[in-house]
Amino acid sequence: MKHPRLFLHVQEPALAAQLLQSAVVKRFIVVKSSDAAPWSEQLLQQSCDLAFIQADQHSEADYQQLLSSNILAEMDFIFVSDGNPEPWLDKLMRSGAGYHFRQPLDMVCILDTLQDFYQQLSSTQQQVKANNSMLDQFGLLVGSSRSMLKLYRTLRKVAVTEANILIVGESGAGKELVANTVHLASYRAEQPFIAINCGALSPELVDSELFGHTKGAFTGALRDHQGVFAQAEGGTLFLDEVTEMPIEQQVKLLRVLESGEYRPVGSDKCRQANVRIVAATNRDPQQAISDGLLREDLYFRLAQFPVVVPPLRDRNDDIVGLAQHFLAYRNAQEQQQKQLSTATLQLIAEHRWPGNVRELKHAVERAYILADKMIEPDHLLLEMALADTTETELNEVPAGVPLEQLEKAAILNTLEQNAGNKTDSAQQLGISVKTLYNKLEKYQQTEP
Template sequence: MTQPRLFMHVQDAGLASQLLQSAVVRRFRLITSSDAAPWSEQLLQQPCDLAFIQADPHSQADYQRLIDCGVLAEIDFIVVSDGSPDPLLDRLMRCGAGYHFRQPLDLACILDTLQDFYQQLNTVPAKPQANASMLDQFGLLVGSSRSMLKLYRTLRKVAITEANVLIIGESGAGKELVANTLHLASHRSEQPFVAINCGALSPELADSELFGHSKGAFTGALRQHQGVFAQAQGGSLFLDEITEMPLEQQVKLLRVLESGEYRPVGSEKVCQANVRIVAATNRDPQQAIADGVLREDLYFRLAQFPVQVPPLRDRADDIIGLAQHFLAYRNAKEQLQKQLSAEAEQLIASHSWPGNVRELKHAIERAYILADKLLQPEHLLLEALPEPSAESNLSDVPSGVPLQQIEKAAILNTLAQNDGNKTDTAEQLGISVKTLYNKLEKYQQPQ
């Protein structure tokens, strides 16, 4: 169990004494400020989970430093002050710093808040049961590992702002759930949440999908169409797999982000875009820029606030809990009491889960169908296949078969293995999602 770390900057000797004598403060690993440097610099040099700060008139530069460096996404704050108006401190709180208590201070309330933070940071989940999920939840996300609790705090803080967010994470890690959770925690939650996969945008129809079109704008435009910017008006627009968007449309998207205006295809009317943009990618953005599939200027517009979604292998404390979570919900739906065997739990805990949470969920779903009462290792279908050698790869390729047929078989077989997930399929085949959609559309055409 890791002891949570509390940074404390308190100049009032009486308040400091009361805090240090409290049982809850003694539970933290305490780091106190000194006169050697500004307290904000000391805070940035000392990794911590929570900061208790006594505000004073000389802290303006400290507040600005915290706002500029982005630490508010990493650390929760409890600030106490004498109540004097302080615009910069107010701005700090609007950026999601945490709690601000004004004099006369209610010490009991402050200690209760410290206790709440301690419990949140140091909770050890109980052993899950077959009919219950024991994981914490924030929005549509579930998990109790430190990396997920840190993600919850980050999302809670950025959600109340209007900053564009770029979500970075591997396939299956839950990027769309993160985007949806951001929307639900924002001031726009009563308005639409619209998601679009940028890899599915064909260059011919991308403008229409994004910005809409008027009747008769092009051949086949039999009626007016609202694009996703209009559909999401007042709410949030989720641009999934942004690196798959055609570069021409990236230029137009950048123009909308800069001006707040767009024009539907075939229309003279200029529309105002009132949407919060949340984008996502499973690629390293810097590598995508180097590869020429993501414009650098668009990246900086989208990544006002980047959010990294941890892969499942970095959430070791959640793996068994998530398996039990999926099992509990399936049991509730089917009115059954199936359970995981100890051997199945051991296999789940040791698996690398390259497909992340999506792979785990599918594994539990398959095992649930195959098992009678107890889910055993053989029901999980996780046996790792040996990597074939280059020579065996070549010998397995049939001779005399048209290349188009081999390509089609490779695409359809990989798609079936991934349960229809096109993003994972494209990644494994080394092609873009847009190319995959084009291939599949071609296969559906009559020969």
């Protein structure tokens, strides 16, 4: 059983005794501060999961040291104070430090908060159950590996700020789910979440899609059209694959981020943008800048807070659990009891999954269609390239499967074979990139 580490800096003896005698704190490995050095230096030298800090007026240098380090993104904090205004403590809270309790302290609430953190940080605890899945869940994200739990903590901290976020991760790793989870955990959760794929925009219509247009602004503009900035008013605008936006259009996006204003095509009136920007790319941003695909000044505007989504191969503890999670949902939807054989589970654990979570999910869905009761390794179709499909293999597809499902399997299989490259996949499938994006968006909307 994993015991999380708690850093404790409390000057008041009665409060320290009350905490150390509580049942929940006894479950932590407690690291107490000493008088040998400033508590911030001691904290930075420790490998802890949570810090409980009693703030005082002499801690300004300690607060500044925390702000200048990366520790706010790596661990959680609980501060208690006497209620006197502390500017540096306020800055820490605005940076997503965690909780701040003021005197008179409600110890029941404080101990409940510590219990919540213990359940989240302990690897044997479960947060949110999903049917018969054994994996933790935060927002729309599922996983219990150490890298995912660290991601959950980071997202919870940054979600309550107004910082623009740039999500970096491989194709299929779940970047849009991360963006949606940030929105759901933010103060804008009751307002719209609007997603647009920058790679699917035609250069001629980028301005209209982003900023909208008025009736008669150009040939074919038969009515006023709201752009995504207007659609997302008060909420979150997700710019997926932002590095695929034409470089000349990136200047216009940058102008909106700098001034907060935009003008619909054909209008002479500026509008004020009230949206939180979350962008994503499957490219290395620095390489994209070097290749001339991303403006450096736009990068710095978008990446006020960068978030890296781990690839599935770095989430070894989650791979089999995710397969069982996806199967549990399909079984619940179809009222079936299909199972993964031992050999299938072994193959799933050993496969590299270059298409990440998306590839795993679609492999399980294909296998679900092909299998009767027990899902065997052959049902996953991991080694079958679409271009090499033979008549024999086609005959193995069960009769009566809707064409829409077969089309979906063909598209997803081609994407997996091309490691998520949509341009190559669209060319092989004989469809346009925009059509491919539209179909993928449709599949995303129907996923649980």
